[in-house]
Amino acid sequence: MSSSSATEVAGQTGSAAQRERRRRILDATIALATEGGFDAVQMRTVADDAEVALGTLYRYFPSKIHLLVSALGREFEEAEQRTATRAIPGETPHDRVMFLLSRTTRMLQKQPKLTEAMVRAFMFADASVAGEIHEVGMRLTTMISRAITGSPEHGEATEEEAAIIRVIADVWLSALVGWVTGRSEATDVEKQIDVAVRLLLR
Template sequence: MSSTSSNSIYGDAEVRRRRTLDAAISLLDEGGYSALTIRAVAKRAGTSTGLIYQYFVDKQDIFAALLSESQLEMADFVNSLPRDQGLTALLASMIPEFARHWARVGRLTTTWRDIEGMAGSERESMLELHASVAVYNAALIRALTEAAAAEGRSLLDDPALIHVVLSGLKGLADTIVNNIAKELSPEHLVNVSARALARAITA
């Protein structure tokens, strides 16, 4: 087989996998996790269930792949943010993007825990998911540390810090996505929250 043919086949496979994940995202948007079935994904993607099974064992695999992709995209985004404007500015830049990912799949993280119980933590897709979470968490801590240092501050030296930050980001994302604080503009909520979180995690 020529190199060109091989690349074409690989490219087609990546396109089909991408189409499958995009179809899954649209189903999650419309009906939540219960709407995510192999048959529904195949219909939405315009393909057969047999082709879906070439890339994913079941719907748990698809969902894990979406979560993993979201974590890696967030890690790339965090890595791209400037640190020289300080911790509050970093957090303010991060919150809207976190909310975007939360709206797409993050809001279903409780389902992720259910999936892990059903699928088993040794499943390849779950191992990849845990690895992507570790990549994101490391990128987040590194960015926060460097942004704090840029303004002469340091983060709290406590293993709970990453959980405090993630809990804060998730709560803010949920508030923004569901428009819970209707009396506030998103910009005001983001700015006040970024300042408060920056104070909470620095020594």
């Protein structure tokens, strides 16, 4: 199955039954990763826990990388929805972006095994996961764009905003990778982000 086909099947389109199966699959994936990390997410176990046939699971998600990146996308979807309903606190773009990313970082660090699994999958993803990676990137871009402007209703980012957001997102994800792989402490993530945000938004 091609990446585009897999993304279409796994997306928000389809019948209510398809969306419900997808929800159960991601719920099972997140539960397994929360308990045991990356290695605990096995396709047959996910299928059993989600009460779907193994072949059905593979039609929705061709690999555990697709599963875990999609789980990351769902985590970001929930965070992005919160920014759509209320303004992000802070007097300046720096304050608001730091509030957003610090809160999201702390949320991820409260579930270290799940975060390790999702970040590892993001690192290992190849071109076949392009659709799921794009979804994660769009959610993150929307959140940071709203933080920069201070408006939940802010639309598509300008070219300059998009360039700044890409750098901020790259620094943040790199800092998370450092924490997940044990190269840095949890507090280092926020410090690294703060430096990048101050330089880019001054």
